[in-house]
Amino acid sequence: MSNPMTIKAEGQELILERVFNAPRELVFKAFSQAEHLKHWWGPRGWTLTVCNVDFRPGGIWHYCMKCIDKNQGDFYGFESWGKAVYQEIVEAEKIVYTDYFSDAEGNEAEGMPAPLITLTFIEFEGKTKLVNRGQYPSAEALKTVLDMGMEQGITETWDRLEEHLQSIQ
Numbered sequence: 001m002s003n004p005m006t007i008k009a010e011g012q013e014l015i016l017e018r019v020f021n022a023p024r025e026l027v028f029k030a031f032s033q034a035e036h037l038k039h040w041w042g043p044r045g046w047t048l049t050v051c052n053v054d055f056r057p058g059g060i061w062h063y064c065m066k067c068i069d070k071n072q073g074d075f076y077g078f079e080s081w082g083k084a085v086y087q088e089i090v091e092a093e094k095i096v097y098t099d100y101f102s103d104a105e106g107n108e109a110e111g112m113p114a115p116l117i118t119l120t121f122i123e124f125e126g127k128t129k130l131v132n133r134g135q136y137p138s139a140e141a142l143k144t145v146l147d148m149g150m151e152q153g154i155t156e157t158w159d160r161l162e163e164h165l166q167s168i169q
Contacts, residue, residue: 005158007151012139014115014146016132018158022165024121027128028092030161031119037063040164043156045069049079050104059086061097062106083108087116095119099134113141130158 005018020027030036034053041048042065050064061084067075081102088096096118101109108114115134122129136142 003162005155007155009142009146012136012142014132014134014136014142016130016134016154016158018130019124020128020130020162020165022128022169023126024123024128025092026165026169027130027161028095028121030165031095032089036164036168037061039167040160041065041157042160043153044160045072045075046080050081055086055089057086057089060084060106061086062102064104084117093121113137113145115141115145 003019003021005016008015030040032053032055034051037053038048038051041051041063045067046065047068048063049066050062052063053059053061055061063082065080065082067078070076081104083100083102083106084097085100086095086097088094096116098114099117100114101112103109113136115136118131118133118135120131120133122131134142136145
C-alpha cells in the first residue's frame with residue numbers, strides 16, 4: 001500500500017495512523033454510513049452480513065462479519081458480531097465510541113475487551129490522516145486483542161477502506 005499504517009501500543013493504548021488519499025468528509029462518511037461500511041469493514045475474505053447503523057451520540061452500530069473465503073480454513077463460515085456505542089460525533093472531525101464484541105442480539109460478550117475508540121480525521125495535504133486511539137481497560141486487555149490477530153485484521157480492513165475510497169471518488 002502506498003500509505004502504510006503505523007501501529008503503536010503504549011501501555012493500555014493502541015494508536016493507529018494512516019493517510020488516505022481521499023477528502024476528509026468522504027473518509028468520515030465511510031465510517032458513518034452503512035452503505036459505505038458494507039463495502040470495506042473487516043479483513044480480506046470477510047463480509048458484513050448485518051450492518052445496522054444509528055449514527056448519533058447514544059446510537060448503536062451492530063454488525064456481523066462472516067468469513068466467506070474457503071482458503072481461511074477453520075474461519076470459513078465463522079461469524080463475528082460487534083457493537084459500537086457512539087459517545088461523541090463531530091461531523092468530519094471525530095467519532096468516539098465504545099467497541100464491544102457482541103452476539104446476534106447485541107448483548108455484549110463478557111470477558112472480552114471493550115476499548116474506547118477515538119477516531120480523528122485530519123486534513124493533510126489534500127488527503128486525510130486518520131488517527132485511531134483505542135483505550136483498553138488494561139495492558140493485558142490490549143495484549144489479548146493483539147494476540148487474536150487484530151493487527152493483521154485492521155491492516156487488511158484499512159487497505160479495503162483505501163480501495164473503497166478510490167472506487168467512489
